[in-house]
Amino acid sequence: xxxxxxxxxxxxxxxxxxxxxxxxxxxxxxxxxxxxxxxxxxxxxxxxxxxxxxxxxxxxxxxxxxxxxxxxxxxxxxxxxxxxxxxxxxxxxxxxxxxxxxxxxxxxxxx
Amino acid sequence: xxxxxxxxxxxxxxxxxxxxxxxxxxxxxxxxxxxxxxxxxxxxxxxxxxxxxxxxxxxxxxxxxxxxxxxxxxxxxxxxxxxxxxxxxxxxxxxxxxxxxxxxxxxxxxxxxxxxxxxxxxxxxxxxxxxxxxxxxxxxxxxxxxxxxxxxxxxxxxxxxxxxxxxxxxxxxxxxxxxxxxxxxxxxxxxxxxxx
Numbered sequence: 001x002x003x004x005x006x007x008x009x010x011x012x013x014x015x016x017x018x019x020x021x022x023x024x025x026x027x028x029x030x031x032x033x034x035x036x037x038x039x040x041x042x043x044x045x046x047x048x049x050x051x052x053x054x055x056x057x058x059x060x061x062x063x064x065x066x067x068x069x070x071x072x073x074x075x076x077x078x079x080x081x082x083x084x085x086x087x088x089x090x091x092x093x094x095x096x097x098x099x100x101x102x103x104x105x106x107x108x109x110x111x
Numbered sequence: 112x113x114x115x116x117x118x119x120x121x122x123x124x125x126x127x128x129x130x131x132x133x134x135x136x137x138x139x140x141x142x143x144x145x146x147x148x149x150x151x152x153x154x155x156x157x158x159x160x161x162x163x164x165x166x167x168x169x170x171x172x173x174x175x176x177x178x179x180x181x182x183x184x185x186x187x188x189x190x191x192x193x194x195x196x197x198x199x200x201x202x203x204x205x206x207x208x209x210x211x212x213x214x215x216x217x218x219x220x221x222x223x224x225x226x227x228x229x230x231x232x233x234x235x236x237x238x239x240x241x242x243x244x245x246x247x248x249x250x251x252x253x254x255x256x257x258x259x260x261x262x263x264x265x266x267x268x269x270x271x272x273x274x275x276x277x278x279x280x281x282x283x284x285x286x287x288x289x290x291x292x293x294x295x296x297x298x299x300x301x302x303x304x305x306x307x
Contacts, residue, residue, distance in 0.1 A: 011299040014248075015292070017241040018264045022233030026158075026164055028146035030140045034168040041169065 130188045135220050139168050145185070145266070148233075152258065152265040153196040155229035155246055160202075170195070182275060189266075191275040193258055203219055207223050248298040257290035259284055 016059070052058060126134035146167050152162035170191050178187055228243040229250075249257060255277070260266045262276060269286045277284065 007300060007303045010303045014241050014245050014299055017234075017238050018243055019232065020235075021242070021265065022159075023144055023148040023265075024146050024151045024162060025230045030143045030147075030168075034139055034165050034172075037165050037169050038172060085137060088293065107241050109258055 121180070124175065124180075124184060127172070134279065136171055138171065142185075142188055143168075146188060149189060149192045149262070149266055150196050151192065151231070152261040154199060155250055157232070159199055160196075163192070163199050166195050167192050186272070186275045189262070189268075190278075192278065193262075197254060197258075244299070244302060245295070248295045248302070249297055252294055253289055256287050256294065257289040260291040260295075263288060 053062070123138055124133045127138060143164065147160055147164045150163045150167070152156060154160050154163060166303060167188070171188065178184070179274045230239055230243055231244045231246065234242045252260065257274055258277065263270070268276070270281050270288070273284045274281045
């Protein structure tokens with residue numbers, strides 16, 4: 001019981017330990033360091049390129065263009081495949097005389 | 112009667128929008144302590160706070176055109192600081208997780224060093240150990256609770272001001288503070304039970 005009360009007191013003291021805390025201050029010459037960072041950032045091509053790409057209009061246009069290209073390729077591939085499949089089937093059928101329905105349709109000439 | 116400091120601030124911001132370096136320098140000098148104190152409270156590391164503070168002012172310079180004056184400049188500054196600090200914390204967590212996974216695969220034998228207790232520079236000597244324990248507990252809080260608690264206790268912001276920074280309601284801030292205190296109490300009870 002005494003222990004529990006003691007712990008509660010400690011907890012309360014700790015929770016209130018920030019009362020009267022002074023504000024932390026940064027090191028000197030913050031502006032100089034900020035300025036150096038800005039100048040370093042400006043000279044970096046990738047930073048400029050990334051900043052350009054991150055613009056909403058540019059990012060949106062890029063995504064739409066990528067989607068459009070994907071869809072176009074997909075439909076192009078589908079139409080090519082169906083044509084190719086048809087031709088392939090025909091070749092296979094001709095090779096094994098499968099196109100012939102009866103013996104009379106056979107290309108082998110009777111003697 | 113016009114508030115001259117608000118007017119001065121508006122003039123400074125207008126000059127900054129025009130790229131005036133002197134105006135920018137004045138803004139940095141006026142607000143650096145606020146930004147740094149907020150950052151160090153969230154990050155609990157002086158070097159990281161220094162880094163993030165610089166990032167904040169770089170962001171201010173680069174995006175001041177987007178500041179329309181709908182909120183106070185200080186509110187805008189707090190938002191950027193909180194956002195940058197949280198980004199920094201998340202990056203650190205990701206690196207730590209990646210290093211841990213690497214160690215599981217034997218890729219890197221470096222031991223993951225637990226950071227030492229944080230001693231806030233603004234704390235009196237007799238309170239140092241106690242506040243170190245509290246800061247450790249604060250670091251365990253969920254992000255929103257951590258932000259609300261830090262802004263209130265370290266920056267002295269009112270619940271209304273915190274709600275402006277966090278873009279939420281005053282009642283949400285009250286709820287966050289209530290939950291933060293409960294979570295801190297739970298953590299501290301366990302801590303003192305284990306260290307008794």
